[in-house]
Amino acid sequence: MANPKLSPDQVGVLMNEGTFRGLKKLLQTGQITEAHGADILAKSYETLLGQVKEAKREMQRVQTELQRPENLLTIGKQSRKPLSRDTTHSEVGVALMAFDGGW
DSSP: OOOOOOOHHHHHHHHHHOHHHHHHHHHHTTSSOHHHHHHHHHHHHHHHHHHHHHHHHHHHHHHHHHHHHHHHHHHHHHOOSOGGGOOHHHHHHHHHHHHHHTO
16 A cells, blocks of 8 residues: 655654654654555655756866866966966856856
């Protein structure tokens, strides 16, 4: 048999107390069964896992976006060209603006 939906009051407990404390409270007061609590906990872990994976994807995007300005800054640091002949500074500006605009 499928677990019943949580009542608005039960959802409120989870929101106010946090998932883990709220589940403990609902279990201790007999408002949900162990099986229902385990199901809710599994769904909570699944949601959190999705958020962690999304954060990791975002971190990868940021690392990729930082590679171009890092390379240009390294080149600029090593360059001994006079400012009038060095185009690296304008490329750095463009790369940093593009990075900043990506947020």
